[in-house]
Amino acid sequence: MAAKRILIIGGSGHVSGALARQAVAAGHEVTIVTRGQRAIPPGVTALIADRQDRAALPRVLPGGVVWDLVVDCIGYEPKDAQQDVALFADGARQLVFISTDFVFDPARRRFPQPFDNPHFLTDDSYGARKRRCELEFIQGDTRDLQWTIFRPCHIYGAPSQLGCLPAAARDPQLLNKLRAGEPVRLVGGGHFLQQPILVTDLAGLVLSVIGNPLSHKKIYGAAGPDIVASREYYEIIAKTLGVPVRFEELPVAAAVQEHPEWRSFLCHRLYDLAPLRLDGLKVPNTPLAEGLAAHTEWRLRQE
Numbered sequence: 001m002a003a004k005r006i007l008i009i010g011g012s013g014h015v016s017g018a019l020a021r022q023a024v025a026a027g028h029e030v031t032i033v034t035r036g037q038r039a040i041p042p043g044v045t046a047l048i049a050d051r052q053d054r055a056a057l058p059r060v061l062p063g064g065v066v067w068d069l070v071v072d073c074i075g076y077e078p079k080d081a082q083q084d085v086a087l088f089a090d091g092a093r094q095l096v097f098i099s100t101d102f103v104f105d106p107a108r109r110r111f112p113q114p115f116d117n118p119h120f121l122t123d124d125s126y127g128a129r130k131r132r133c134e135l136e137f138i139q140g141d142t143r144d145l146q147w148t149i150f151r152p153c154h155i156y157g158a159p160s161q162l163g164c165l166p167a168a169a170r171d172p173q174l175l176n177k178l179r180a181g182e183p184v185r186l187v188g189g190g191h192f193l194q195q196p197i198l199v200t201d202l203a204g205l206v207l208s209v210i211g212n213p214l215s216h217k218k219i220y221g222a223a224g225p226d227i228v229a230s231r232e233y234y235e236i237i238a239k240t241l242g243v244p245v246r247f248e249e250l251p252v253a254a255a256v257q258e259h260p261e262w263r264s265f266l267c268h269r270l271y272d273l274a275p276l277r278l279d280g281l282k283v284p285n286t287p288l289a290e291g292l293a294a295h296t297e298w299r300l301r302q303e
């Protein structure tokens, strides 16, 4: 494929950094926009702006450029998505917005969850606000812009913290606790099913929209190839460490009452990858056991 001009909003973080590195490795011309607070991946053109400062982003963008692909990795509020539509309806050929599978009402999911299940969160949660961002594309004047939305589930891989379920989600002490023989405390004993996606698989999936007309105005679940009980995720980490693992079950009802912000975790999060395959996108295929062992080993090397 000929090199494309790609703009990433974000670009030095977990998802956005993986995307920037993979796009550079594929030979694309990559520009990123960050506040300049983290190390910049090699090979990109780095622009500095706070995207919350609505005048700053257009000010740093080079004039007269029509991007082949813009990827908004850090849109959390409708105003972020409105900014994308305003700047890129005429300023880009394609745009990907990274949403989340937390858009859904956890009490009204189906298994596997279809992308068009109409039961969304409508409160002020992170997931509900992401859904309002999606609506900016669905209802906005996007003209000829070919937009695509991905809803990742749990994203793992370096340099993120390990842990996919409360009360052991993104726990910086997880490896120490496992080595000390402490039980992993999981809501519902870790029996909720999940389909974690490796961050580099997500990056490959995002880049596979380039030049693909079937992904126009489409929303896809973005999940890994393996469906596992959440506790299995921790068993893989413990196996990599060479230690046994014990679990302590936290009752679901009490957890929801004490931590309403955990609600979106406390359900089965299953997706059919067929829509990705049928539209010719790059289907995530790294086995969880392989990707998570590598992620654990990476964390061990940071100690």
Ligand SMILES: NC(=O)c1ccc[n+]([C@@H]2O[C@H](COP(=O)([O-])OP(=O)(O)OC[C@H]3O[C@@H](n4cnc5c(N)ncnc54)[C@H](OP(=O)(O)O)[C@@H]3O)[C@@H](O)[C@H]2O)c1
Pocket: 009, 010, 011, 012, 013, 014, 015, 016, 017, 033, 034, 035, 036, 037, 038, 049, 050, 051, 052, 073, 074, 075, 098, 099, 100, 101, 151, 152, 153, 154, 155, 156
């Ligand atoms: N992690 C998960 O399991 C998960 C699951 C589903 C969906 N998601 C979605 O995945 C996306 C990526 O999440 P992430 O946590 O990995 O983020 P990320 O891509 O690491 O984003 C952070 C990046 O954005 C930059 N940044 C942050 N605030 C900025 C601002 N106001 N203006 C300009 N640049 C800014 C940061 O650099 P500076 O700090 O230097 O500005 C950094 O480059 C999010 O949309 C999230 O909702 C994540």
